[in-house]
Amino acid sequence: MHAVDGVSFDLDEGEALGLAGESGCGKTTTALSLMRLLPYNGKIVSGSILFRGRDLVKVSDLRIRKIRWKEISIIFQGAMNSLNPVRNIGQQIAEPIILHEKVDEDEATNRVGELLELVGINRDRRRDFPHEFSGGMRQRVMIAMALACNPKIVIADEPVTALDVMIQAQILELLERLRKELHLSMILISHDLSVMAETCEKVAIMYGGKMMEVGKTVDVFTDPKHPYTQGLVAAFPDIRGQRTMPASIPGDVPSLINPPSGCVFHPRCKFAFDRCTAAEPALAEVTPGRRAACFLYPGVPEVTPRPMTVEAR
């Protein structure tokens, strides 16, 4: 089964990219692949991840450990469950520092204090345990942990899901501030498009493990090209707009075990025509700076069908 297929994007220094899509469309899998953190039954079959001229798919396990956290770190989904409940947060934040940098405990403790203050937590609270923090504070701890080794890229996997709107705004503001201050590149994964509208320069819309559309946030949201993006943008109620019921995309998210033929979106697409069921569109530039995978636009090539490889393990 190809959980994620044909995903391609680039991220400049200091840039924020939004990875959006419904649940089960492969956002998290993409993020984990970037850090080579896929579970034992997952594998990157083909492709490349170029980071500063190095292909992360090809580097050895030992080398990737040096890159993880020091260069690319991740804020895991679900701050409620990602922290170890039996260790205090100071120890948990110090762990990657001690692992990755040659520092003694005092220096690590000092650094933990700095990190906590950076994310807006009093440094005296480093001896507290996760259960003593609220959801928003735990998310801040997770952010501090991700920043522990001064990474260049931070992947934030649903950083504000399950948080209240107000806390959500606080966390987004914090991420935005940190990105500016520390000159970070960020990949923000969320199912909520409206979160990206205000934080990301670029967005990539995923569906069924494939990339549907990539482009500048403003362009994608104001003039979506792919029918799925159009549906998704229309599905969000806008509190500052009209009081109308947002549009919906009929049907359900396809199963990846048995994906539809051709374009993954065609069973739910209102513009689908016969070519959509027969062949799969590739991600191609439809207007300058914008790529979409849809046959509605002239010049979008077909993906050459690749035989499914089943590997015995």
Added chain:
Amino acid sequence: MDGVSFDVKRGEVFCLVGESGCGKTTTGKALLRLVDATEGDVFFELPTEEYRRYEELRAGRAPDAAARIDAIRRKYSFSWTEQLAWDTRQILFWLGAVAAAFVLAVGLPALAAAGIPGALVNTGFILGASLLCGLLLGVIGSLPPTRPSARTPTVLALLSILAFNLFPIVAALGWPATLPGAPFDAPGIWATVWGASSFAMLLGVIVAPIAAGAASKIVLARRRETEGLLGVKMRTLRRRLHLIFQDPYESLNPKQSVFEIVSEPLVVNKIAHDPEEIAALVARSLEDAGLRPASEFVFRFPHELSGGQRQRVSIAAALALEPDFIVADEPVSMLDVSIRTEILQLMMDLREKRGLTYLFITHDLGLAWILADRIAVMYLGKIVEQGTAEQVISHPKHPYTQALISVVPSPDPRHLVKRTILKGERPDAVNIPGGCRFHPRCPVAFERCGWSADEVAEELRSLSSGGRLLRIIGIEAQDSRTVTLQMAPGVSAGVAAATLRQIVSENRDSRLALKGVAEIRESGDAIQVTLQSWAEPPLIELGPGNAVACHLVTPPAEAVPAVTA
């Protein structure tokens, strides 16, 4: 949760909005009596004129107001429990009744026995008398004939114990003496009577509540004729009020098939018995909920359904009983955006089709905006603002609502607004701030909002640790309205007070807690800071249906002096 009051009109969508932990769900549950409110009323199908009368009675001071309010509550409120029954007059009345019952139950057979020589040893006679006695006791114990009350068994037990002992003693000691020619074998008769009567009386006590039940039915029917509905039976109301839960992944029993889930309410409420009828009703609800064809879904289990389909099953189960009122507790928050609208559309279609009324609980103002006819914004268990969707969302008046609206992300990047991000998090509901509950986080809080001595002392301490109050060494909150500042030795209190005054007036716009300072006075070698008096802002109606609880919007009511807890 406290002081929450709102009305939902028939066929309306009413939205409760607020952060998590503000009491939205608790409100929803209290409405359906899934949690019992400690105080207050939930009225159901209250006619407008009755409601007006209720409000008038509550506002006015009519001498019989309490009784008349209770009459309305008894009729329409489902948090009403019959609890008066035993006031002094009634106790006396029932004591009299018990005494009369005793005279009748014991005296009559005795009188009869007096006429029949040797009747005393007639066990059948004693049995009959005892049964009668037990019956009377049981009936009395089961009264008052409204709802069966919790004390019934206790009353029954006490009366029975009394009777068990009194009756045989009276029989054994009293009768033989008064009966000429009776065998003077007191202990023997006593034993006979005891044994026989105990058994008979037990029988009577068991049979009696059944008789009492029948009696109370007659009384109830009679009262219903004269007073209308008496008391609201929650059990019957459960059919008409329903709840759709938040998480379709957790709220469906994984061991039950869709058919079982949807048919359960029908069976439990004894709506249908015939299997074919049940199947037809289930199919209809499923198809109404958008699961078509129903036959394809009835035998599936929840794990075989997608999130949207599960939520539709929840809705179908709620619809099976054809309710009038549905509390929807975040029904779409766990669903993907593309599916979300379908569920909402379905709920709105059903509203048209079946005339449903919704109480929609959500944290998402965007949803409230598109769905609600009226919105109530809650903060820490209180409604801070209430009004139509346009009033609340387009013209918010409470600072909390304004901040909440400003942080709702817009899917259109061109609509960028200035966000008001509140500092900190919602305070713990165990330790609710005095005055306006929102004041510690409010960006525009002012003097009257309820600054406590602790808050002011905290702010002064932070000024002091920032090096602004050099000569002050100790800051203590004395009581709820005074803060005492101790000075370093050798510093004149007058000079320090003057500096403090200046610093406070300079910083009051950036450190809002300092606005709570009313007066700075030197007393001996310390400085006393007295605080402003404050009051909790009441929810005041500004226009028709639009109410706000904020001192900035409504002029502060008479200040209530702070109360030391």
